[in-house]
Amino acid sequence: MTDAFWTTLIASFLSAVAALSGVALTNSHALRRHQAELQEKLRGQQREIIAEIVLAGRQWASRQEIWVPAVSKMNRNDLMEYAQTDSSKAMGDVLERLNVAFVKADLFIPNGSLKDEITWLAEFVQTFPSKVIGPVMENREDFDHVILGLRAVDMFSRKLLGMSRNASTRLGVQDPATKGKPDRLRQLFKGVPKVSRRGKGV
Structure with a gap:
């Protein structure tokens, strides 16, 4: 075989390798971009959950600041009458929103210090x-x-504030030390109607 044949063969081989490498690099770049988009979408969902916990948590705490002194002056009949009022319904709505946000946190917030703080709030x-x-x-x-x-309500409010301030630096991060440990937040809401990963009740 002539030198020209081998030169042509080697050139063709190198061209094929270059083409395949280009495809691999393109696919790798597309995969990394897709993964980055998914991560950012997840962080967006996490931010929405944190915001809902903070908003509903503040509303819940402000109502408890009124409710705690008020309930000390109520008897059983007073409580039964209060249960039929718009104020009682509004308090129930706030509590429901807060609990739904806690359930979403179980789905979207990875194990770590942030989830531990949310679990403390939920248990409280x-x-x-x-x-x-x-x-x-x-x-x-x-x-x-x-x-x-x-004082207990005030402690809840301070814990809520601390969680919200630190959340932005810990979204999407799982503490390796907590991996595989029992999920207290999930156990706390065991039996509560499930929430899909799209954020809607099912």
């Missing part, structure tokens, strides 16, 4: 009736329980 809200409202009602003559209740 879930146990508030038994740990705060119950003792206030059982000790109507003792205003100290009202003070303790208001």
Whole structure:
């Protein structure tokens, strides 16, 4: 075979390799771009969830600041009448929004310090009736329980503020130390109607 033949063959081979390399690089770039777009979309969903927790959490706390002193002066009949009022319905709506946001956080927020803070907030809200409202009602003559209740609400508000301030630097980040550990937030809302990953109830 002549030198011209080998030269042509090698040139063809190198052209084919270059073409394949170009395709591989293009596909790799497209894949990285797609992954980046998915990550940014996820962060956007996470930001929306955090915003809803903060907004509903503030509304919930402001209502509890009124409710804690008020409930200390109510008897059973007063409570039954209050349950039929627009104010009671509004409080229930805020609580529902907050709980839905907590359930979404279970789906979209990875394990780590941010999710731990959200779990603390969720547990606080879930146990508030038994740990705060119950003792206030059982000790109507003792205003100290009202003070303790208001302090608890203030602590919730401060925790909520701290979570919101730190959230932007921790979105989408999972702490390796928490990987594989039981998810307390998921256990807390076990049995609550599921929320799809599109953010709508199912």
